[in-house]
Amino acid sequence: MKPVWLVLNIGSSTVKFGLFDIQDASPLVRGAVEGIGLRPRLKAHLPDGTLELRAPADARDAKELTLWLLGLLEGRLGPLDLHAAGHRVVHGGPDFNAPVLLTPEVIERLEGFCPLAPGHQPFNLAGIRAVEARWPGVPQVACFDTAFHHDRPRIARLYALPRDLTDQGILRYGFHGLSYDFVASRLPDVLGAKARGRVIVAHLGSGASLCALHDLKSTDTTMGFSALDGLMMGTRCGQIDPGVLLHLLRQGMTGPEIESLLGRQSGLLGVSGLSPDMRDLLDSDHPEAAEAVELFVRFVVRQVGALAAGMGGLDALVFTAGIGQHSPEIRARVMAALGWLGLDPDPEANAQSRTILSRAGSRVMAAVIATDEEAVILRALRHGEAAHFAARTALV
Known part of the structure; x- marks a missing residue:
């Protein structure tokens, strides 16, 4: 089995994904499932050519689509030696300004940000749960859209609201950070x-x-x-x-x-x-x-x-x-x-x-400039964050 990294970028209507060789980070598979909640359709570039097909009717939400996708990839490529998975997570709140290992405590914190990004955060978390369901214990890392903006001058992050609300985290966070990071x-x-x-x-x-x-x-x-x-x-x-x-x-x-x-x-x-x-x-x-x-x-x-x-x-x-x-x-x-x-x-x-x-x-x-959010997630895995994941507490 070839050791690989998995990158998932799940939005409100699309699952973008890639499998990468951990030796040289070369892509083995890249593609997307579009039309979440409607008529999902997969287009993927595999070693033996391009694959296009409809998702099954019972795979409509983000978790079910991701599980179907992962099963399909293993069916085409054979069993995967998955070393780590990296995910785009839209909202990191005031706490997270860099890629972070996903532990139960971190996931609970990220769930608390769902009301701040209801069209994205639940989908991101669904992908994390899908990977855990298929590969229990495989280390996973979150890369945040808000992180790129975290170090802006304080004045650029403030609303003209009472300070106690600012202290509670009502701030201008900013998003699309993975895209801006790549560009x-x-x-x-x-x-x-x-x-x-x-x-x-x-x-x-x-x-x-x-x-x-x-x-x-x-x-x-x-x-x-x-x-x-x-x-x-x-x-x-x-x-x-x-x-x-x-x-x-x-x-x-x-x-x-x-x-x-x-x-x-x-x-x-x-x-x-x-x-x-x-x-x-x-x-x-x-x-x-x-x-x-x-x-x-x-x-x-x-x-x-x-x-x-x-x-x-x-x-x-x-x-x-x-x-x-x-x-x-x-x-x-x-x-x-x-x-x-x-x-x-x-x-x-x-x-x-x-x-x-x-x-x-x-x-x-x-x-x-064509953006590539998945490349930023892969970079987080390549730069050493993944090296020590296996020694850390697995998801439960």
């Missing part, structure tokens, strides 16, 4: 001398946020206490006047109803009434679709301006994630609105999705 590691190769300057990374996907970086470190970000804040997203509202929520409460809506409204019925889906998928909206001739796209761009442009003001200027803008990497039209609209900052886009480079999107003389560079 930051690529900036010197892509941007050269500007990499350590004032950079904004735009993670634009079904979930969307911006991160301001200086010297490759997070200094500010658009998401806050939860993953609802900041930019308009696929089904999430983004920044909203809290008075709207008070109004809805006075109108008789319950907390769970408001949570569903803001997190699953709003954003591109809510404004368009058609779809949360930017591709669908760009292909549509409905005026509501056009309005949703225009509002999405407006959110991005306004908050790029706010982050740039906070840094005293901008040296580079980097696009990543599904929309950022694959939608030249959205990138073009955003860049066209940022000419006042000194960004001079190259339309041909953008249309062809080249790495550098700005003209040679542009004061602000623009670029596209």
Whole structure:
């Protein structure tokens, strides 16, 4: 049996995964199961080719899908000598600012953060439980989306609330940290001398946020206490006047109803009434679709301006994630609105999705970098965190 590491990146609708040789970290299998809760479909790159198939009807939630996936992989590859598993966990709260071995005590603490990320944290924990069910006692490690933002200046983490609430952990945490971590590691190769300057990374996907970086470190970000804040997203509202929520409460809506409204019925889906998928909206001739796209761009442009003001200027803008990497039209609209900052886009480079999107003389560079959150999880395993896992207490 070949000794392997397993990486799982479980979101609200997707299970991304990889099996890696622990000798050289080369990928043996990489792929994703999309459509959790709907009609899940697997696409995986195996040593003998690409595998595409539907998940069975009884494997619909994250744990059942993960168990089915792990069984399928062993069926195709043979028994796995699994040394450790690494997981993306969205919320680490105020406690966790680095990868951590998952013990029963740690898992209990992470369960307490589920109300802060209800669309993600339960799915992350389901994957952890699935691995434990299939390989009892195999060490597992959590890598946190909040950790990359943990060392921002205190002032960037505060709300204007009474101090006792701040002391209770009501802070601006920030998310998409694994994505920003990976992109930051690529900036010197892509941007050269500007990499350590004032950079904004735009993670634009079904979930969307911006991160301001200086010297490759997070200094500010658009998401806050939860993953609802900041930019308009696929089904999430983004920044909203809290008075709207008070109004809805006075109108008789319950907390769970408001949570569903803001997190699953709003954003591109809510404004368009058609779809949360930017591709669908760009292909549509409905005026509501056009309005949703225009509002999405407006959110991005306004908050790029706010982050740039906070840094005293901008040296580079980097696009990543599904929309950022694959939608030249959205990138073009955003860049066209940022000419006042000194960004001079190259339309041909953008249309062809080249790495550098700005003209040679542009004061602000623009670029596209494909993100790889699984690579950051693998890096945590490679850099020694996994070496001593086997000697530690196993999950129960």
